[in-house]
Amino acid sequence: MSTRHLRALCALALAAPLMTPVAFAQTAEDPNEGLKLAVDTAITNGYQVSWWGRSGRTYFLQRSEDLTGRWSYFPLIEIGRDAPLSYGFVNPSPLVFARVTYLDQILADPYGTDSDGDGFSNQEEFWFKTELFSPDHDGDGVVDGLDAFPTDPARHLFEGTLSVTLNSPPDALALP
Ligand SMILES: [Ca+2]
Ligand SMILES: [Ca+2]
Numbered sequence: 001m002s003t004r005h006l007r008a009l010c011a012l013a014l015a016a017p018l019m020t021p022v023a024f025a026q027t028a029e030d031p032n033e034g035l036k037l038a039v040d041t042a043i044t045n046g047y048q049v050s051w052w053g054r055s056g057r058t059y060f061l062q063r064s065e066d067l068t069g070r071w072s073y074f075p076l077i078e079i080g081r082d083a084p085l086s087y088g089f090v091n092p093s094p095l096v097f098a099r100v101t102y103l104d105q106i107l108a109d110p111y112g113t114d115s116d117g118d119g120f121s122n123q124e125e126f127w128f129k130t131e132l133f134s135p136d137h138d139g140d141g142v143v144d145g146l147d148a149f150p151t152d153p154a155r156h157l158f159e160g161t162l163s164v165t166l167n168s169p170p171d172a173l174a175l176p
Helices: 122-128
Strands: 006-008 036-040 046-053 058-064 071-081 083-090 097-103
Touching: 036 097, 046 058, 046 097, 058 083, 071 083
Parallel strands: none
Antiparallel strands: 006 097, 036 046, 046 083, 058 071, 058 097
């Protein structure tokens, strides 16, 4: 398991309906490193999150629509380069919250890295909608990479029958 620690950039979370479009002007000195969530008036249901990306940090962006339950990840990992970072997204719900977390180091292969050692790379965690920094997302005692249903605590084994049909060439046969 890695000795890296995931830290919250800040506890800031803003409700979209309370905001108006703002100009982004993050700096390293801004409170909360300038984290802002704003309506993007150019896109229907569009929003934009921006913050100051400090050099030496790897950032992860999360969202919640009601602040209850688990925060989900945007499929995004950003490397800080002492410059503003931003991410635009569409959210049909009238309420959305965003937060940024970070590692205090740069990941050389941020999407290919398995940050929690569960057998899923960070990219695969995005695909399966599992937690990047918790090896057993659904808490059923089976790590995500070995769990056939990593988001369903009621099951972890595939109990169906797998079959293979070969279509090309036309006379292909599946060997037993
Ligand atoms: Ca993982
Ligand atoms: Ca599990």
